[in-house]
Amino acid sequence: MWVDPFPDFTPEKPLFICILANTGTARIPNISAAGKSPGLTDYTPAADAELVETGNAISLKEPAMCPSGAPTPAVLTRASVLLTGIPCIYIDAGLNVKPKVPFVDMNARPGQDIRTGKAVADPVGIYENACMLGKSIGKLSDCVIIGESVPGGTTTALGVMRALGYDGRVSSSFPDNPVGIKEAAVNEGMNNAGISFGSLENDPLRAVQCLGDPMMPVAAGLVDGLGVNTVLAGGTQMVSVLTIIKALGLERDVSIATTSYVANDPTANFSEMTDMLGFRAYVADPGFGASRVKGLKMYEKGDVKEGVGAGGAMFAAAMKGISRKEFREKVEEVYESTSVNKNS
Amino acid sequence: MWVDPFPDFTPEKPLFICILANTGTARIPNISAAGKSPGLTDYTPAADAELVETGNAISLKEPAMCPSGAPTPAVLTRASVLLTGIPCIYIDAGLNVKPKVPFVDMNARPGQDIRTGKAVADPVGIYENACMLGKSIGKLSDCVIIGESVPGGTTTALGVMRALGYDGRVSSSFPDNPVGIKEAAVNEGMNNAGISFGSLENDPLRAVQCLGDPMMPVAAGLVDGLGVNTVLAGGTQMVSVLTIIKALGLERDVSIATTSYVANDPTANFSEMTDMLGFRAYVADPGFGASRVKGLKMYEKGDVKEGVGAGGAMFAAAMKGISRKEFREKVEEVYESTSVNKNS
Numbered sequence: 247m248w249v250d251p252f253p254d255f256t257p258e259k260p261l262f263i264c265i266l267a268n269t270g271t272a273r274i275p276n277i278s279a280a281g282k283s284p285g286l287t288d289y290t291p292a293a294d295a296e297l298v299e300t301g302n303a304i305s306l307k308e309p310a311m312c313p314s315g316a317p318t319p320a321v322l323t324r325a326s327v328l329l330t331g332i333p334c335i336y337i338d339a340g341l342n343v344k345p346k347v348p349f350v351d352m353n354a355r356p357g358q359d360i361r362t363g364k365a366v367a368d369p370v371g372i373y374e375n376a377c378m379l380g381k382s383i384g385k386l387s388d389c390v391i392i393g394e395s396v397p398g399g400t401t402t403a404l405g406v407m408r409a410l411g412y413d414g415r416v417s418s419s420f421p422d423n424p425v426g427i428k429e430a431a432v433n434e435g436m437n438n439a440g441i442s443f444g445s446l447e448n449d450p451l452r453a454v455q456c457l458g459d460p461m462m463p464v465a466a467g468l469v470d471g472l473g474v475n476t477v478l479a480g481g482t483q484m485v486s487v488l489t490i491i492k493a494l495g496l497e498r499d500v501s502i503a504t505t506s507y508v509a510n511d512p513t514a515n516f517s518e519m520t521d522m523l524g525f526r527a528y529v530a531d532p533g534f535g536a537s538r539v540k541g542l543k544m545y546e547k548g549d550v551k552e553g554v555g556a557g558g559a560m561f562a563a564a565m566k567g568i569s570r571k572e573f574r575e576k577v578e579e580v581y582e583s584t585s586v587n588k589n590s
Numbered sequence: 591m592w593v594d595p596f597p598d599f600t601p602e603k604p605l606f607i608c609i610l611a612n613t614g615t616a617r618i619p620n621i622s623a624a625g626k627s628p629g630l631t632d633y634t635p636a637a638d639a640e641l642v643e644t645g646n647a648i649s650l651k652e653p654a655m656c657p658s659g660a661p662t663p664a665v666l667t668r669a670s671v672l673l674t675g676i677p678c679i680y681i682d683a684g685l686n687v688k689p690k691v692p693f694v695d696m697n698a699r700p701g702q703d704i705r706t707g708k709a710v711a712d713p714v715g716i717y718e719n720a721c722m723l724g725k726s727i728g729k730l731s732d733c734v735i736i737g738e739s740v741p742g743g744t745t746t747a748l749g750v751m752r753a754l755g756y757d758g759r760v761s762s763s764f765p766d767n768p769v770g771i772k773e774a775a776v777n778e779g780m781n782n783a784g785i786s787f788g789s790l791e792n793d794p795l796r797a798v799q800c801l802g803d804p805m806m807p808v809a810a811g812l813v814d815g816l817g818v819n820t821v822l823a824g825g826t827q828m829v830s831v832l833t834i835i836k837a838l839g840l841e842r843d844v845s846i847a848t849t850s851y852v853a854n855d856p857t858a859n860f861s862e863m864t865d866m867l868g869f870r871a872y873v874a875d876p877g878f879g880a881s882r883v884k885g886l887k888m889y890e891k892g893d894v895k896e897g898v899g900a901g902g903a904m905f906a907a908a909m910k911g912i913s914r915k916e917f918r919e920k921v922e923e924v925y926e927s928t929s930v931n932k933n934s
Contacts, residue, residue: 299722300722332729346697348695348696348719350692350695351688376692381677382678382679383677
């Protein structure tokens with residue numbers, strides 16, 4: 247298998263959830279590759295949802311790309327949705343630009359630049375709303391795979407893990423991880439919030455309030471409410487959600503799935519963190535080195551790496567018996583059909 | 591049984607959906623009792639969703655009541671949710687006031703006063719979005735019960751049925767149905783839209799555009815996309831959705847469930863219409879004459895009658911083996927716990 251499946255479980259009603267949020271942190275120059283330019287990162291989550299749902303990034307005038315030209319990981323998630331037939335629900339956890347497909351509104355506002363030390367308004371209220379939604383969804387689905395699209399989200403992940411006392415090193419959508427820029431942003435935010443490494447280890451939602459992003463309390467609240475098998479689909483951003491879940495003392499059936507690009511990123515410590523936290527991790531390798539598409543080959547060189555639940559989407563495809571080759575060919579098909587945006 | 595169940599089907603994953611919308615039509619004086627005053631009808635759908643989900647009409651400063659003092663039918667739906675454990679999803683089909691619980695945003699705007707003849711913007715886009723959402727939900731649930739909270743909605747129902755060529759007579763949340771006011775509003779809208787009785791019989795979404803409300807294309811689009819057993823939970827407003835479904839030529843597994851108060855309303859013709867249209871109708875009588883609560887006894891005198899999917903909520907309760915007496919007692923409990931609003 248190109249991804250190991252669940253050892254002893256075959257879901258009957260699996261569901262993807264994609265949590266969408268903006269944070270002012272993405273506008274720090276050179277911090278995020280999730281958009282052609284920092285200003286355009288506002289559009290990325292909405293466009294990702296549109297691409298997964300319809301095959302077309304309606305809100306973008308040009309193809310949904312990183313500055314390098316590599317395609318958004320939404321094409322991987324779209325491929326999995328098409329191959330598996332698993333439905334996807336989109337959650338607005340605080341967006342500047344709303345998607346043009348149906349989405350769940352959580353009454354959450356976009357996150358602020360974490361350098362202010364005041365990153366997320368009312369994380370407790372957001373968490374409670376997500377828990378409420380999770381309780382409803384948990385009555386319908388027996389396996390929920392939760393991804394995210396949050397440009398700037400590895401920096402907020404770094405901030406939260408530091409505040410909780412973890413030396414979590416985060417990955418990047420750039421081949422060359424701008425670690426120094428992220429560290430500086432986190433340090434400035436910690437100073438402005440009056441907190442230090444580990445000082446909020448018993449108050450994870452306060453850590454989110456100071457240094458996180460609004461995706462985090464939605465993901466953690468969903469896990470709380472769902473009460474069914476849940477897979478966090480993402481890299482080091484979802485590792486930060488695991489640290490929150492752990493600090494809250496939630497006992498749930500949770501695992502994490504990511505791409506080999508994140509798991510093998512030497513600037514991050516994905517596997518070390520998931521091992522230490524004690525959550526099962528699934529790692530999926532789409533084998534894009536064998537792709538005929540240049541933009542996908544760029545993933546092998548460290549562009550993009552993960553996002554929009556791509557790792558979990560591959561896990562779901564493997565779970566449904568789809569081979570790596572079938573998956574890669576579907577990704578190529580999706581990529582080629584969306585690379586000239588039909589609404590532009 | 592106090593409601594007949596499905597003749598040959600026991601759902602495993604039932605779901606309530608409550609479609610929420612405002613229309614300027616509700617501000618016509620004396621047309622709707624769904625709010626203490628015409629201006630307050632803007633708050634009614636949001637408060638109904640909050641009451642069903644949390645037991646508390648958060649957005650209202652005073653209890654969710656009609657001018658007469660009878661309680662919103664959301665208390666019936668809340669009782670059913672508590673007794674059956676069936677989850678409920680709320681859809682914003684065009685609201686002036688958003689609920690403070692999670693809800694699905696359909697990118698729809700509130701409806702305009704139908705006297706303008708321009709009632710709903712982009713009903714085709716709304717329909718397509720709802721169909722998209724329905725396809726996802728239909729993969730999770732095997733029986734969807736769709737209610738609505740749309741103050742002024744029987745007048746828009748009248749308008750659409752006339753445009754489609756039906757002598758559909760609509761019910762009212764007032765004991766004394768203001769038929770003359772509704773007729774005048776519909777006639778003015780027809781004149782301004784340049785249409786006449788039956789002139790849009792082959793173009794039901796155009797009828798919605800001229801004289802309907804945005805709940806209608808959401809309900810019809812959901813039915814289209816869901817592809818599973820669907821119960822429209824409502825009175826003559828949902829009959830108008832049946833006329834739209836029929837005119838669209840949709841062949842789906844659809845029935846309708848309402849209260850005995852609507853079915854027995856001599857100013858309306860619920861049963862005649864459902865018989866003629868050829869859809870199975872379920873009628874539920876909560877027996878509020880035996881209630882110790884004055885506000886509920888008022889239902890027996892023609893106040894409120896239906897709304898927020900109350901008829902379908904009773905159908906679901908009966909389907910789950912709940913007796914009429916158990917249901918009535920739970921409604922009394924919900925009513926009494928919410929009648930002094932805790933947030934005021």
